[in-house]
Amino acid sequence: MNIKLRLTLMNFLQFFVWGSWLISFGGYMIATLKFSGVEVGSIFATMGIASLFMPAFLGIIADRFINAEKVLGICHIIGALLLFVAAKVESYPTLYIIMLFNSMAYMPTIALANTVSYNALEKNGINIIKAFPPIRVWGTVGFIFAMWMVDFLGWTKSPMQLYVSAGAALILGLYAFTMPKRPPIKSTDARSFSSSVGLDAFVLFRKKKMAIFFIFAMFLGAALQITNLFGGTFLDDFKTIYPDTFGVKHPNLLLSVSQISETLFILTIPFFLNKFGIKKVMLFSIFAWVLRFGLFGLGNPGSGLYLLVMSMIIYGMAFDFFNISGSLFVEREADLNIRASAQGLFMLMTNGLGAFFGGILSGWVVDHFTQNGIRNWEHIWFTFAAYALILGVTFPFVFKYKHDTAEEKAVNNHF
Known part of the structure; x- marks a missing residue:
C-alpha cells in the first residue's frame, strides 16, 4: 500500500x-x-x-x-x-x-x-x-x-x-x-526528560512578555475541554422540553460541527496572522471563547438552534487561533536551542495544567448551579463566558506586543 x-x-x-x-x-x-x-x-x-x-x-x-x-x-x-x-x-x-x-x-x-x-x-x-x-x-x-x-x-x-x-x-x-x-536515536542528540517536558524553556519566564503569555496559556487551556465535558449533558437536559429536536436526538452530530469548523478555520490562520499579528489573533481567540460559551447559554435545541450552530462554528476560531498562533509565537520568541523545550512548556501549560484545572473547576461550577438534579445551564455557560471575558479584557493590557508585518510574514512562511 x-x-x-x-x-x-x-x-x-x-x-x-x-x-x-x-x-x-x-x-x-x-x-x-x-x-x-x-x-x-x-x-x-x-x-x-x-x-x-x-x-x-x-x-x-x-x-x-x-x-x-x-x-x-x-x-x-x-x-x-x-x-x-x-x-x-x-x-x-x-x-x-x-x-x-x-x-x-x-x-x-x-x-x-x-x-x-x-x-x-x-x-x-x-x-x-x-x-x-x-x-x-x-x-x-x-x-x-x-x-x-x-x-x-x-x-x-x-x-x-x-x-x-x-x-x-x-x-x-x-x-x-x-x-x-x-x-532509537544512537547519539547524544536524544532529548533529556527535562528538555522534553519543557524545563529547559523555563528560562523564558525571565522575560515578562513570555511569563505573561504562558500564564494566559494556562488560564485559556482551562477552557479548551469544557464543552467536550458537558456539551452532551447540556443537550440531553432538553429532552423533556424539545424531545424530537435534532440536537437532542443527535447531540454528537450537532457537536461535531465544532470539529468541522476547526478544519476550516485552520486554513485562515496565515491571513489573520499577516493582517492583524499574533497578539490580536490570540485576542480574537479569547473573545471567540466568550461567544462560544455565551451562545450556549442563550441557545437551545428548539427555537435557539441557530445560536448553538453559531457557537459550533465559532469554536474553530476559539480553538485554532490560540493553539496554532500561540505555538508559532513560542517558536519565534524562543532561542533555537530551546525551541523544542519551549513547545513542550506551551503544551504543559495548556493541555497539562490548564486542562487539569479546567476539568476540576468546571465540574465544581456545574455542581454549584445544580439544584435537586436540575442544572441551570444559563448560569453555568454565562459563568464560563464571564471567565473568558475577564481574560479577554485583561490580556491586551498586560501582554505587551507590537505587530510587525514583515516579521509576521516570515512566521507565515515558516507555517
Whole structure:
C-alpha cells in the first residue's frame, strides 16, 4: 500500500479512538452512571495529569530504547484493554483509576503518531511539510466519523462507545507494528526528560512578555475541554422540553460541527496572522471563547438552534487561533536551542495544567448551579463566558506586543 495511504489510515484511527468517547462520555457518566459534575470533571482532568509527564517520558523511551512504532502500538493495545474494562465499570473511584491509566496510555500517542509519520515520509523521500497536513486532516475526519457513528447507533449514553474505541485502539495497536521502523536515536542528540517536558524553556519566564503569555496559556487551556465535558449533558437536559429536536436526538452530530469548523478555520490562520499579528489573533481567540460559551447559554435545541450552530462554528476560531498562533509565537520568541523545550512548556501549560484545572473547576461550577438534579445551564455557560471575558479584557493590557508585518510574514512562511 502507498505509504501516504497507510499513514492516512493510521491518523484516521488515531483520532477515531478518541472521538468515539471524548464528546459523549461526559453525558454517559452523568445520565447513565449518575456521576456528579465534579466527578465527571475530575475524570476528564486525568488527560491533563497524563499530559504533564507521559508524552515526555515515552518520547524518551522512543528516542533511546524502543522503536517509536512499537511504543505507539503497545500504548494503543494497553489503552484498548483499559477501555474494555472501563465499559464494565460503574463505580466512580474505579473508573477514575482506569481512565487515568488510559489517559497515560493514549495522550503520548498523539506525539508518537506524528513521529512515526514524519519518519515514514522522510524514509520515502517525501516532503514532510507539504505531505503531512493533508494526511493529518484525516485524523480530524476520523474523530468526526467516530462521533457520528456513536450517535447514529444510539450509543451516546451507553458504554458501547468505549467498546467502539477499544476495538479501534486494538486494531491500531496491531497496525502500528507494521509501520516503517523508527529505531532509537544512537547519539547524544536524544532529548533529556527535562528538555522534553519543557524545563529547559523555563528560562523564558525571565522575560515578562513570555511569563505573561504562558500564564494566559494556562488560564485559556482551562477552557479548551469544557464543552467536550458537558456539551452532551447540556443537550440531553432538553429532552423533556424539545424531545424530537435534532440536537437532542443527535447531540454528537450537532457537536461535531465544532470539529468541522476547526478544519476550516485552520486554513485562515496565515491571513489573520499577516493582517492583524499574533497578539490580536490570540485576542480574537479569547473573545471567540466568550461567544462560544455565551451562545450556549442563550441557545437551545428548539427555537435557539441557530445560536448553538453559531457557537459550533465559532469554536474553530476559539480553538485554532490560540493553539496554532500561540505555538508559532513560542517558536519565534524562543532561542533555537530551546525551541523544542519551549513547545513542550506551551503544551504543559495548556493541555497539562490548564486542562487539569479546567476539568476540576468546571465540574465544581456545574455542581454549584445544580439544584435537586436540575442544572441551570444559563448560569453555568454565562459563568464560563464571564471567565473568558475577564481574560479577554485583561490580556491586551498586560501582554505587551507590537505587530510587525514583515516579521509576521516570515512566521507565515515558516507555517
